[in-house]
Amino acid sequence: MDTMTTFSSASPLPLALSNSSLPISATSLPASMSSSFSATSPFSISNSSSPNQNCSFDDKALRMPLAVLYSIFFIFGLIGNLFALWVFLFLPSSRNSVRVFLINCAVADLVLLACLPFRVFYHVNGNKWVLGSVACKMVGNLFYMNMYISITLLGFISLDRYLKLQGKGRTRRGMELTLFGQSWPWSWVACGALWGLSLVGLVPMIFMAEDKDFTDKCFQYKQRKSKAKGKAYFNGVLVMFFWLIFIMIVVSYAKIACQLLKVSRDKPDLPNAQRYGRTAKKSFFVLFLFTICFGPYHAFRPVYIASQLSSASCDYLQLVDRTNEVMLLFSAFNSCLDPVMYFLLSGSVRKIALQTLGHRFGNRFPFLNDATSNSSLPITPSATPRTSICIINSTLRRTGLNTLQPTQQTVITNNAPEK
Template sequence: MSSTESLQSFSSVWDNRSMWSNRSCPLEEEALRLPLAVLYSLIFLFGLLGNLLALWVFLFLHRRRNSVRVFLINVALADLVLLACLPFRVLYHALGNVWTLGPRMCRVVGNLFYMNMYVSITLLGLISLDRYLKIMGSHRGRRWLRGRSWSLVTCGLLWGLSVLMAVPMMALAEGNEEPGKCYQYKQRKHARGKAYFNLVMVAVFWLVFVVLLVSYGQIARRLLRASQDKPHLPNAARYARTARKSFVVPLLFTVCFVPYHAFRGFYVASQLQDISCETRRLMDRTNEAVLLLSALNSCLDPVMYFLLSGSVRRATLQALAQCLRLHAEPPATNSSTTELRRTSVSHASTTAVLDTSRCSLGNITTLRSQHTDLHPHSEPCVHRSGLSD
């Protein structure tokens, strides 16, 4: 027998042994099946509505064309692609934890989910870095960051690299797939490459997490110092409020992503060694719980935009109010229609002037030195969490 035939024979024996081991140790908890289906359905519905609304505001209602707007559009797109993977998971749990679409479709859906989760994580880190550099960076750096070209290039590179890494994962079988199963714990002693890749992504998350904490921590410190050193300024109270709210993004990041990635290292390590059936079941159930929190972030991101961005909030509320007004009012005559248009144009012009005088999404001015006396009416416009007040 040749060495190739021996290798194929060994691989076949291992695949059969792995499938027998999985069947002799059923991992899924029947009591979790219905709650998971319901929770993923709710995340899908609320996340879909919220991200479509956010995307509509960013593309058609928001006036500013800056780097943060580019990043937020891409976050919304990544969340929508991730959400598109959830109905497959709902169907899987609804059918009794049975996958009917074949192993290749399982790989496609699973890798798309994880790819867009990490794209979203990286983009949130880039937003924090963008805000930090525009507040704390040099004048030359601020001039470079003021435009949106760098954010367009960065997002293009991020998407390209993500697709380049995800496509081989989708195309190549691991050899340990169990028929009729998709979202379950798998041994990877003979698929170590993917296990090590997962560990690399865990390291990427912790790097982004540190950048995000440092950036927002420094932003909050600068804003608090500005409000304390110049309490007589008209916007001093706003600076303090903005500093406190700048911790909302790290808080959501911690709640949604930290449990998953704190557990992920133990999960991957267990896949590379022989463990008992009970330990496998514990790993599988814990992974389901922390992964649910990660998916929850996709429907909390739009809430974050609305709560932290004054310009997004105003644009959304004005658009909703206009829609409700149009549905509530009877059809107008030509003269009243003309008057309504004039009023709308006047209101839009007034809003534009107000927005120009306030902080708007992604356009930030550096806080000046403590030793510089600021005129009471010319203090800089300050942002919170990469979003406007």
Template structure:
């Protein structure tokens, strides 16, 4: 009995080594280690199918979004700059998915070398966190808009958003270079995107932990900013309930909560579990829990990847101009659209003229309300 106890406590700091291959868990005890075989083939086909669907919808959605932003949508402001960069980051992430699809569809067999594996893997995560960071900047930008006057904000224009995006991309590329160039000591030629112990490369684990901290900072800023924006919009809807467009304030507030909903569903489960995943990489755990942690991380990562497909939906719902341009492109019914638009414009001008005739004060109130709404929503 004593010998068995000593055998189980030979190395408390990291008593397990991991072998990523098909098979079952090997619980045979050896003098200094317990070999853990991770069965990562059980989810290979479902993962390949899920990433395939995300690739198709994400590619179509983000290409369409970029086309609308760059070629059709004429409104240029700070939020527009951020949305363009988010669409680019999502598109690059989507382009990484075929490599994951091929890897999982071939029963987790990698054939393109370890260097390219690290390029694809780190590029995937880099663009995911760029998208997260820029969504945070959008929330801050919209919050600033409700705190400043129109004149103050116009002086700022889009300069700060362009500088912020350039700094974000530059820092991301600078951080990704050592992640690709420095070896970990446990690379396997035929493996990629698999669970890895970080006991010999703890600095990478701590860097991943720092990214988790960045996420939670962004998430808190999103909740605070959109909470204040929604509060402001609901307040305006109550104070200006007699105006024709008062209900639009409530609608815009509800759409702001939709952004938070997407962000929460896609990213919160992954980053809640990420702490456990990184801890197991550094300090190790039993083979049973290692297999559970590996599978749970793969499922949570699917939700994070899903955000790249849902971002174009967010663009469509939050921006009325983008929505109109997208519908126009998809329907290809320009004359009918123009006719409807002209008719609506004529009716609006007639209604506005009537309001000006009846009450000059009410007219100015409507114009101010419209400008205030555009200032708060930002897109």
């Protein structure tokens, strides 16, 4: 009788296990273990978590190298960009479109650099974030927003130089757009629209939900499989946008360099013929900086985004995260190299920098004194301003030399080089 009672009380167990593939028989278990087995067995969990949920992306070997490198980028980038911004804003010089783009590029670099101390503190603190989820999203998205603003501005600079080289008359002096019944330089309109669209897109990126609740981690790999899948697609759009800008920069600078080299080769008697060749080489150097800083990161970015949307082994995801951190260093390094671009493209920055470094340094590298702004681009004789010829003739008369004849008018630039 006792046996029958025990069996009946344990009867639910074989029914519960009958639909399972586990090789466990209820008859081999005492009745006293049946209830405890059904309550504590790990096989009773049907909706287990994904295998990557507990995958750790805290690479201890990268903590200090990342902290040191970001600190170096912050110090040198801050000095270079503040110096350039001071020259742009407070020293008198010509207000051309390239100058407007360079000012905005320096501002974007400074905002990006302001995000680096947070990353340094995060890595020094053992990869633990203590400022909350909103601050984490704000710092991260500001970093990426200003990185793509810099990329877009570099694209605008290349486009502006190319259009001025190919254009005639008014196009060379500067294109204007009509907005609200008033004409504005296109550089102002482009920069205003760029900052406006970037700030509008920043807000939803900060407040958009993530797949996981916030812990104490920031700046690390995140899966994008449910709530935050839209962020992965948006990042994919940014990658395609970068490659479009990259193609535009390559084509623009290649055509600029080819035309400068052609002018210096076909018309060696022009006053600036020798400088045109060196200016072409500097254009390729700007393209080289852009490629080195942003190319590796965006070449690897599709792999990173694809891993966020798919399931993969923990070792593979850790490798993807580690590679992404290294590639991101190249992008942050651009904030240190942009002052080099200002030096090459702006006569004002170049003049003050050479005065600071000393004339001895400038004499050792005479090519640094060559004009490389839009004013150094060659212009056909038909586009030469009449006032410039008058100034040249008056200067020759004061020196006792003959004035230029109409057939001897040289090709000069439409804008005076920045002083």
